[in-house]
Amino acid sequence: MTVFILVSGVFTGPHVWDEAAARLASAGAEVHAVALTGLGGARPSAGTETDLETHIADVLAVIDSVGQGAGREIVLVGHDYGIHPVVGAADRRAGSVARIVYLDSGLPQDGVPALAAVPDQGLREEALRASGSGTPGAALPPPARDAWQLWGSTAGVPGTALDRLTALASPHPLGTLLQPLRLTGAAAEMPMTGVLCTGNGASIAMVQARVNLGEPSLRALTGPRVTFFELPTGHWPMLSNPTALAVTLLKAARGEGQRLTPVDATNPPSHLLPFLLDVPELPRERTDTIDLYLPPDSDGPRPAVVFVHGGPVPAEARPTPRDWPVLTGYARYAAGHGVVGVTLDHRLHAVADYERAASDVADAVERVRADPRVNPDRVALWFFSGSGPLTADWMANPPSWLRCLAADYPIMAPLPNWGRLAGRFHPSEAVAHAGSLPLVLVRAGLETADIAVTVEEFLTAADRCGADIEVVDVPNGHHAFETIDRTEESRDAVHRAMGIVLRHLTT
Known part of the structure; x- marks a missing residue:
């Protein structure tokens, strides 16, 4: 019994x-x-x-x-x-x-x-x-x-x-x-x-x-x-x-149930799988928590795209996010199209860390803008997954130099088991203040239900206030589709999203 x-x-x-x-x-x-x-x-x-x-x-x-x-x-x-x-x-x-x-x-x-x-x-x-x-x-x-x-x-x-x-x-x-x-x-x-x-x-x-x-x-x-x-x-x-x-x-x-998959050399975790596009192997310049990928023929200050990883990510995670293939892939892709690609590490190690992570991102952006090879008046920010709440700061009071804000499969509100986040980290409220800031949201059709709800709430709020937003859909894509869904649909979504961001940076 x-x-x-x-x-x-x-x-x-x-x-x-x-x-x-x-x-x-x-x-x-x-x-x-x-x-x-x-x-x-x-x-x-x-x-x-x-x-x-x-x-x-x-x-x-x-x-x-x-x-x-x-x-x-x-x-x-x-x-x-x-x-x-x-x-x-x-x-x-x-x-x-x-x-x-x-x-x-x-x-x-x-x-x-x-x-x-x-x-x-x-x-x-x-x-x-x-x-x-x-x-x-x-x-x-x-x-x-x-x-x-x-x-x-x-x-x-x-x-x-x-x-x-x-x-x-x-x-x-x-x-x-x-x-x-x-x-x-x-x-x-x-x-x-x-x-x-x-x-x-x-x-x-x-x-x-x-x-x-x-x-x-x-x-x-x-x-x-x-x-x-x-x-x-x-x-x-x-x-x-x-x-x-x-x-x-x-x-x-009775011992029934699903089992997790061990991570080892023969079964690498999904975030370390190769990026789905072939991108040029450009050198990087590393300073503290920031990596710069420069266009191969840079003849003056160039626009920049800063890619902000999701989370929470354990402090012990190795490699750190700025070395993940999805981030380095996007950064090299951007550099191959004539703009500076930037990856960084921030300290979103737990749900309680959003204020610290926001400070890290803001500091990194200012250091990137201060680099003489970067045009400080033409910068885009691109957020991923759990960094979605960080978009609220930039939409609430968008600076003139921010030419575009993009987000891939973002979590746009606290999940039920997160508890409350500080009021500043609520994108659905902040979007009403975005004004003419161009927004790009890449939506995974096979997103988990709890995350999908936050995205739809945000899009409803964006529509209500007339925000300038373009949605790139990946109907058969999962969360983090760039490494786990190696399909033409996924590749096309990356091309389209990058094309929109580059257009806002260069025109």
């Missing part, structure tokens, strides 16, 4: 599992929804601290009460914050647990508190302010009904379920978010399954992309003991689609 031990996330208690648990039980499984202290379980004594160790002990108590027995396999399921006490408990009962299921959650690391996994910077700051009060047993108040979205997409959750979620929510003990998780490494050897909710901005493809970028904490996810599922719903699948969740958990318990 499979024994599921279910652990819920911030502000919530065992009640969120009611429907999913009933479906698991009807399929013959034994189910225990853990009542964490202060979140549906025992209330701590006044003035005492409830921390992560308290919640780990809560999970351990259920594991120990269940016992192993012949033919009984314990599957721990952690949703959201709940994955932290789940992994902490599994690390101490490695011989008792058959599998860990990460339900739309992060990947806890030794020595890192759960607060680090909260994507919204404002929420993290709120928690830190509350913790600074010095009040023993301080807690974070639960969100109002219309604020759950800040903690994860509520897509698909019926109104009555959202009402109940709000009514039964508990203040979350701050100590559980602030105390670092301590692990021996035993849990890292267990079979595990990730269940990703695509409506919350997560997908297997995105995890694969992060693995491809060399993120150290994710390397082990390509092993044979790790499987993945996707659910087409928001962050609360036990409320939005409990039947699909129960079916998925049963499959996970």
Whole structure:
């Protein structure tokens, strides 16, 4: 028999599992929804601290009460914050647990508190302010009904379920978010399954992309003991689609699911595949974080195109983005057509880094414009993927020397699991101020749904304000089509987009 031990996330208690648990039980499984202290379980004594160790002990108590027995396999399921006490408990009962299921959650690391996994910077700051009060047993108040979205997409959750979620929510003990998780490494050897909710901005493809970028904490996810599922719903699948969740958990318990592809010499990551066009092998000039590709016969200051890579990209990624074939390919293509091609590295290593990345890009652009071989009054900026929010600064107040702004398969609004970005990084609002600035957007027809929504919202806003925008469609193209879709359609899209940018630079 499979024994599921279910652990819920911030502000919530065992009640969120009611429907999913009933479906698991009807399929013959034994189910225990853990009542964490202060979140549906025992209330701590006044003035005492409830921390992560308290919640780990809560999970351990259920594991120990269940016992192993012949033919009984314990599957721990952690949703959201709940994955932290789940992994902490599994690390101490490695011989008792058959599998860990990460339900739309992060990947806890030794020595890192759960607060680090909260994507919204404002929420993290709120928690830190509350913790600074010095009040023993301080807690974070639960969100109002219309604020759950800040903690994860509520897509698909019926109104009555959202009402109940709000009514039964508990203040979350701050100590559980602030105390670092301590692990021996035993849990890292267990079979595990990730269940990703695509409506919350997560997908297997995105995890694969992060693995491809060399993120150290994710390397082990390509092993044979790790499987993945996707659910087409928001962050609360036990409320939005409990039947699909129960079916998925049963499959996970059997070891089913999709596996990631390891990255090695015989299977290079997609971002290191060759550029789809044959471009001249021009020399580059490297200064700090900037590379310049100069036209072969430069007889005076030339216009320039600055190519801004996407992200977030782990700080440990090697090679760094300015050496990726797609960026060097575009830069050489531009230089071959008589303008200076520029690649750069900026520090968008996490969702919280957009302000730092924006500063890096602005500084790099000014250094490029100061180069005597560059015409400072004829510059174009070309953004890719996750650098889409950075376009907002340039549209909100376009300088006279900016002759064109282009974006390939951009993410034009925060994805649901990003939390809030600073107001300046919202392209759909900034485009109203773009005026006559020419815009070029290259749209991948096979884009992931969550990114495609942000693009359509931006295009709607651009149309509403009469922005000067040209859309280059790649109907059968995927995100990053320049390396993975080596088709005539893709080549034509690159030619057309570059042709538009060059026209605005040179006329």
